[in-house]
Amino acid sequence: MTATTASDRAGFDPGAEAARATDAILYDTLHGAYRGVVVDSPPGAGKSTLVVRAALELAAAGRPLMVVAQTNAQVDDLVSRLAEKAPDLPVGRLHSNDPDPYDPLLNELPSVRKSAKAADLAGLDVVVSTAAKWAHVQGVEPWRHAIVDEAYQMRSDALLAVAGLFERALFVGDPGQLDPFSVVGADQWAGLSYDPSSSAVATLLAHNPELPQHRLPVSWRLPASAAPLVSDAFYPYTPFRSGTGPADRRLTFAVPSDGSGPDRVVDEAAASGWGLLELPARRTPRTDPEAVSAVALVVRRLLERGGATAGERGPQAAPLTADRVAVGTAHRDQAAAVRAALAGLGVTGVAVDTANRLQGREFDITVVLHPLSGRPDATAFHLETGRLCVLASRHRHACIVVCRAGVPELLDEHPSTEPVQLGVTIKFPDGWEANHAVLSHLAEHRVPWQP
Amino acid sequence: MSLINTLARLEAVESGRAQPLTTVRHRRLSERPMVFVPLTTAGEAGAPLGALVGTDRESPRLLTVAQPRDRDLRFAFLADLAEALLPHLDSYADDVEPAERNETDPETGKRVKVEVDLCVDAPQLIVPNRPGIDFVRLLGRSMRFRRTAEQDPDTPYPAPARVPLLGRWLTHYGERARVPGSSLLLAATDLLNRHWATGQSNLEDQHLGALLAWIDPPDGGSGRDAALRAETDRDRRGQLLCPPAGPATDPAFDNRLLAPAIDEYDRARQSLGAAEDGPGADEQLGRLTRAEREIRALLASQARPTWDAVWRGLDLLRELPEGARVADRWTRDRWSFTGHRDRVRSGEPPQPRHDDAVTAAQKLASRETAQAQLEAQEALDDPLVLAGRRLSGEAFIGEVTDVVMAYSESKRPSPRPLITLYSEDRPQLGERTKVYRSLDGKPQSAEFVGREPGGHGLLVVRLTDRMGRGKEPAEGSVPEKGERIAWTLFEHDQRGGPKLPSTEETPWTHGGPPGVEGAGAAPAGGPVAGDAGAAGPVLGAVHLPESRTPADDARPPSPRPSLPLPLPDPVTEEDFL
Amino acid sequence: MRGNAFEARVKADGGTELLRLLHERMGAGARPPVPGEVLVPDLTAAGPEGRVARTALALREATGAAGGSAAWTLLVHPLLALEVAGSPAYLEPDAVVVRPDGRWIVVEIKSFPMIDSSADPSKVGAAARQAAVYVLALERVAARVTGAAVDHSVLLVCPRDFSNLPTASVVDVRKQLSVTRRQLTRLTRIDDIAASLPEGTSFDLERCSPAELTAAVDAVSAAYAPECLAACELAFHCRGQARSAGAVEALGRGVRGELGGLTTVGAVLAAARGESTPGVADDDPTVVALRRAAALRAEALESVPEGLEAVSRGPGSVPEGAVAGCR
Structure with missing residues (x-):
């Protein structure tokens, strides 16, 4: 199957656009006059690729740098990619004193030096660690350059703790995903430019509004069936397009449908990239047994029906395996219930997690238990756009949502007595609007089903 | 809830x-x-x-x-x-x-x-x-x-x-x-x-x-x-x-009882003023006193x-x-x-009108620590609060059914006994999850090893600290068979957060040190150029170069020469406070 | 009293203070208003329809004038109309300002203070919702005027700190706008509500007895939540209804969300005690969790040493001097 060059689509050539944006970002990073460069990276836009490339270019230009990521998994992933792209470049992995402080795979990379002390790694071209670990580093000469990854998920006070370690930085992150938060109240600082509970990027830009802000214009992950919805609903001010055209990817199933609800919604998803398996309206506990079971059934059918994915990466279709499928939920107990249900059906190897933990990951097909399913009302937690955005943007081929009927009505009954803090920039998109947009789109792919 | x-x-x-x-x-x-x-x-x-x-x-x-x-x-x-x-x-x-x-x-x-x-x-x-x-x-x-x-x-x-x-x-x-x-x-x-x-x-x-x-x-x-x-x-x-x-008082009280009493007070004061030292002044004074007393009685009743x-x-x-x-x-x-x-x-x-960036971050961090500390301590002090944590899988009560001695693999082996516990609770234990129990008022750590296969409710943990320096554990530091112990998945004491820079070292990302021209707290809507009647910018004048100690903290004060007082608020006739 | 003095201060001298504040916060790109050159049209007219028409005319003229002569216009107590559930509602913003570039801005003057640039968020929220309705009404008028655009941010003017000096803050009301738009389209037409009531129902306070009024109110179904208490005079009534029905939501929205399909107090307690509830399976996750919760709670309360009576309150005794009404 030949990959369509998407340049026939109204003159938009995703490869060229992405390259142009990347060049501009790298130029500003290496030669720009500003202390900071901000990059908005929508889901699957090649953020890690950009970070790795920027790090290597800075190193090649003789400018040692430090890299700040938010979790150990992210750090280890970046280190592996750096080693893969530049096997001879010495890279430092600064780690904590906790047991299992880094992925043991790093031990197989000869160019990677690991230490719990920053001084040991100071001379290396690139040193990577978590914000938490960097915050404890003292008594070293500041780096001239830094790259801060997932900067929108980093809290302002976490940036405060590390900003003294570098002079200039490239900040990269996804503005549509989950915001940082605090379990204790931070209202007394709402509206202040350095509200410690806001995101690092928000604070950075509040004090330095002149910094160049770039965006990566293409999602290489989201299929053409999903990018417009996700872009419109969650990224109204930094829109993006899919890197592939409608004909570039295909999802097929060898085994025909058995006519059941789960099978019909799988077929719908294969044809259009979306599916909504709608159960009858009911108020249920969070771990709604019928909905959980429906999710597990859908996953099982996805894996039993001989699915195959084909796309722009190569001529051969690949079999749909368990590691390419994921389940997303809002709450941990829901994830636990789905895991148990899958185990009961004999299905293994499928990732099941909450939106928080699925951030940054990618799969061929995702099955999502809608955050509002079975609820009597919508709370701020469930309406949070970042949550829905993460759940709806993990897939390369299709996303199937399981939800009880009645959610649009629930949204309409949501009261609007929300307090307003002066001086706080309104965050768009609005959770309410985004939820409605996703649901109306899903309605076109609905498969009602009585379990 | x-x-x-x-x-x-x-x-x-x-x-x-x-x-x-x-x-x-x-x-x-x-x-x-x-x-x-x-x-x-x-x-x-x-x-x-x-x-x-x-x-x-x-x-x-x-x-x-x-x-x-x-x-x-x-x-x-x-x-x-x-x-x-x-x-x-x-x-x-x-x-x-x-x-x-x-x-x-x-x-x-x-x-x-x-x-x-x-x-x-x-x-x-x-x-x-x-x-x-x-x-x-x-x-x-x-x-x-x-x-x-x-x-x-x-x-x-x-x-x-x-x-x-x-x-x-x-x-x-x-x-x-x-x-x-x-x-x-x-x-x-x-x-x-x-x-x-x-x-x-x-x-x-x-x-x-x-x-x-x-x-x-x-x-x-x-x-x-x-x-x-x-x-x-x-x-x-x-x-x-x-x-x-x-x-706030009830509007029915304000309107029906208090307002008339205050009106009477106003009239009495006016009359007293008009009477000056002349005849009738005493009478007006008496009237004023009665009005005052009436107001006092009304407020006391509320x-x-x-x-x-x-x-x-x-x-x-x-x-x-x-x-x-x-x-x-x-x-x-x-x-x-x-x-x-x-x-x-x-x-x-006095405390400034707005916290600076570092103070705000310090307060947030110390409050998060205090919250975690509070939750842990209340659960440890109170079986009913602990019950809530047990329900959410963050704590469990286990009865010791077996203790097997084991040691760490190092040059000087330390005790690492394996404790088998029976519990009806359902804690969210994963591989090597750390758990803690209270020993003599201080936490003792253990590591989750696994569940006994087939044996419902039986799980095994490995004790990892507070057993003394010798090869054999100190007396009383290891639980004994039959003991019923509360274990938590949350820590009993919280480590403090990372060191934040001093206020003078506030980085450029957060506006630089306060008190510098153009830097410091700006409400996101933009700095206020100066409202009618106010003397100078609202925020800039109050920020002093020296760092302010957060109110939550007990850092020692540094004696310093007397500094200029911060600007007072603007004043009008109709101030309410 | 203080509120009146404040509003007067803000609007004095043809709105000098108000316009100065507005230009400072929202005047980007427009020439500063010159005191004395600001147009303040007379909006008086007979009856609400007359005033609405007069206001619309003034807005049209202000926008037309704006194109030419770079003038600021201040409309004080304009009247706007908005159709709500099929009937016209008349709305009176504190002020509307037309900028020289044809932009219309709603100004709301409130008497709660802005202290150190921040104000009570629930009061600001209420002001934002109110202002959003005005913006919507203005949009209806602006649709018929070329060159007019209604700003989606409003100016909130409040006393500063403890004084009566005005200060202001720009409030972006786009969220409140979209909420109000949806509510307006959804709002049941009054005719439809009336159609569902029993024949002869009347809410006329003059003519109905308390019993008739209660029956009339009872006929309209309500969705009570504790938040209603602060917002609506009928809340006590609805609360009473919810409590008599044993509805779980009387305890709050958060509680309701936790309990899944169990909607009454009785059902929840029965489930917790191990009794079967019709319509709810025994292995329903909420039921399982409730039974566990009940067991854990009982175990913890039993473990309290003997003699600790404070745990369960016995009958209290009235102390000296306490006013009975407060207990």
């Missing part, structure tokens, strides 16, 4: 009486708390009307403002309030004991132990409800930037002596009240709600009268009925039998029931034994009190 607390609420609905949420009291109650019941007008910006204040439930001091629009009368009220509160605060200030604190030596940069004074006890302030706490903050904010005639002979409307000082203390207490688990300033409703579940919603629980009715209904009758009466019963004059705990309700609430709380770890949290409150005492004594300026 956790499911266990929800269940308690529903049981309260069914039984008509509040149900316990705890078996011990989780906040310190002072022997001699200072109770403060303020009253403000019912309008949008509540001007102070008066207050009941004191440490003796039988004889509160009544302070009133006969005409809230009269600045002199308001200032007199503030002066009286200062005289009622400051001596109480002072009485704790000099009773000290030696204590040690970790500080960073400025020359070597190392952490050293320093001997300092720590106040043996600290004064506790109690208000009826959360709006009362907000009012304490408002008062503090309104007072601490005022200048006395002594400080600034040119200031228009000089504040009475000690009023700015009271403002600083109230601000300190108001800020400390934001720290989870602190007990310097408490609301009676919060105290009661922590320990009892009523059959009404959280919102309704903010009504002190209704709350007490659920917990302790008169004549042992139905709490629900008593609560409804407390909320709604009115007398012949349309006045609530249980006046609102305030500070405040006294709330005053009594607060003390009644404290009585109920004192019947609960104090939790074991409450003293530890109170010690932090004592440090907070002592720290502010020191800052005042060394001549530091």
Whole structure:
């Protein structure tokens, strides 16, 4: 199957656009006059690729740098990619004193030096660690350059703790995903430019509004069936397009449908990239047994029906395996219930997690238990756009949502007595609007089903 | 709300009486708390009307403002309030004991132990409800930037002596009240709600009268009925039998009773002014005095029931034994009190209007630590609170069924015994999850090894610390067969957060050090260029180059030469405070 | 009183203060208003329809004038109309300002203070919702005027700190706008509500007895939540209804969300005690969790040492001097 060059689509050539944006970002990073460069990276836009490339270019230009990521998994992933792209470049992995402080795979990379002390790694071209670990580093000469990854998920006070370690930085992150938060109240600082509970990027830009802000214009992950919805609903001010055209990817199933609800919604998803398996309206506990079971059934059918994915990466279709499928939920107990249900059906190897933990990951097909399913009302937690955005943007081929009927009505009954803090920039998109947009789109792919 | 607390609420609905949420009291109650019941007008910006204040439930001091629009009368009220509160605060200030604190030596940069004074006890302030706490903050904010005639002979409307000082203390207490688990300033409703579940919603629980009715209904009758009466019963004059705990008074009271009394006061004052020293002046004076007394009586009638309700609430709380770890949290409150005492004594300026970036971050971090600490300590002190954590899978109670000795694989092996536990709880244990139990008041760690196959409820943990230095574990450090032990998945003590830069080193990402031209706090809507009548920019002038100690912390003050006073607020005829 | 003095201060001298504040916060790109050159048209007319028409005319003229002569226009107490559930509602913003570039801005003057640039968030929220309705009404008028655009941010003017000096803050009301738009389209037409009531129902306060009124109110179904208490005078009534029905939502929205399909107090307690509830399976996760919760709670309460009576409150005694009404 030949990959369509998407340049026939109204003159938009995703490869060229992405390259142009990347060049501009790298130029500003290496030669720009500003202390900071901000990059908005929508889901699957090649953020890690950009970070790795920027790090290597800075190193090649003789400018040692430090890299700040938010979790150990992210750090280890970046280190592996750096080693893969530049096997001879010495890279430092600064780690904590906790047991299992880094992925043991790093031990197989000869160019990677690991230490719990920053001084040991100071001379290396690139040193990577978590914000938490960097915050404890003292008594070293500041780096001239830094790259801060997932900067929108980093809290302002976490940036405060590390900003003294570098002079200039490239900040990269996804503005549509989950915001940082605090379990204790931070209202007394709402509206202040350095509200410690806001995101690092928000604070950075509040004090330095002149910094160049770039965006990566293409999602290489989201299929053409999903990018417009996700872009419109969650990224109204930094829109993006899919890197592939409608004909570039295909999802097929060898085994025909058995006519059941789960099978019909799988077929719908294969044809259009979306599916909504709608159960009858009911108020249920969070771990709604019928909905959980429906999710597990859908996953099982996805894996039993001989699915195959084909796309722009190569001529051969690949079999749909368990590691390419994921389940997303809002709450941990829901994830636990789905895991148990899958185990009961004999299905293994499928990732099941909450939106928080699925951030940054990618799969061929995702099955999502809608955050509002079975609820009597919508709370701020469930309406949070970042949550829905993460759940709806993990897939390369299709996303199937399981939800009880009645959610649009629930949204309409949501009261609007929300307090307003002066001086706080309104965050768009609005959770309410985004939820409605996703649901109306899903309605076109609905498969009602009585379990 | 956790499911266990929800269940308690529903049981309260069914039984008509509040149900316990705890078996011990989780906040310190002072022997001699200072109770403060303020009253403000019912309008949008509540001007102070008066207050009941004191440490003796039988004889509160009544302070009133006969005409809230009269600045002199308001200032007199503030002066009286200062005289009622400051001596109480002072009485704790000099009773000290030696204590040690970790500080960073400025020359070597190392952490050293320093001997300092720590106040043996600290004064506790109690208000009826959360709006009362907000009012304490408002008062503090309104007072601490005022200048006395002594400080600034040119200031228009000089504040009475000690009023700015009271403002600083109230601000300190108001800020400390934001720290989870602190007990310097408490609301009676919060105290009661922590320990009892009523059959009404959280919102309704903010009504002190209704709350007490659920917990302790008169004549042992139905709490629900008593609560409804407390909320709604009115007398012949349309006045609530249980006046609102305030500070805002009931509009029916303001309009029907208070307003006419204030009008009469105004007329009497006018007539007295007109009469001057002439005949009839005595009569007018008598009229004025009667008008004042009438207002005082009216305000007392609104405040006294709330005053009594607060003390009644404290009585109920004192019947609960104090939790074991409450003293530890109170010690932090004592440090907070002592720290502010020191800052005042060394001549530091009042708390700025806005925290700078570093102070804000420090406060957030220390409050998160305090929250985690509070949750852990309450669970360890109280089986009913622990039950909630057990339900959520964050703790479990296990009976020791077997102990197998094992050792670490290192040159000098240390004991690492394997403990098998039987538990009916369902903790969320994963590979090598750490669990903790309390040993002699301190935490002992273990690691989850796995569940016994086939054996329901049997799980194995490996003990990893606090067994002494020898090859064999110290006596009593390893649990024995048959013991029933509570294990938690959360830590018992919280590590402090990472070091933040000093204020002078605020990085460019956060606006650079405050006090620098153009840097510092800017409300996101843009800095205010200067409102009509104000002298200079609102925020820039207040930021001083030296760092401010966060109110939560007890960092030692540095003696410094007298700095310029921060700018006072702008003033108009119609100020409400 | 103080509120009136404040509003007067803000609007004095042809709105000098108000316009200065507006230009400072929202005047980007427009020439500063010159005191004395600001147009303040007379909006008086007979009856609400007359005033609405007069206001619309003034807005049209202001926008037309704006194109030419770079003038600021201040409309004080304009009247706007908005169709709500099929009937016209008349709305009176404190002020509307027309900028020289044809932009219309709603100004709301409130008497709660802005202290150190921040104000009570629930009051600001209420003001924002109110202003959003005005913006919507203005949009209806602007649709018929070329060159007019209604700003989606409003100016909130409040006393500064403890004084009566005005200060202002820009409030972006786009969220409140979208909420209000949806509510307006959804709002049941009054005719439809009336159609569902029993024949002869009347809410006329003059003519109905309390019993008739209660019956009339009862006929309209309500969705109570504790938040209603602060917002609506009928809340006590609805609460009483919810409580008599044993509805769980009387305890709050959060509680309701936790309990899944169990909607009454009785059902929840029965489930917790191990009794079967019709319509709810025994292995329903909420039921399982409730039974566990009940068991844990009972175990913890039993473990309290003997003699600790404080745990369960016995009958209280009325102390001296306490006013019975407060307990």
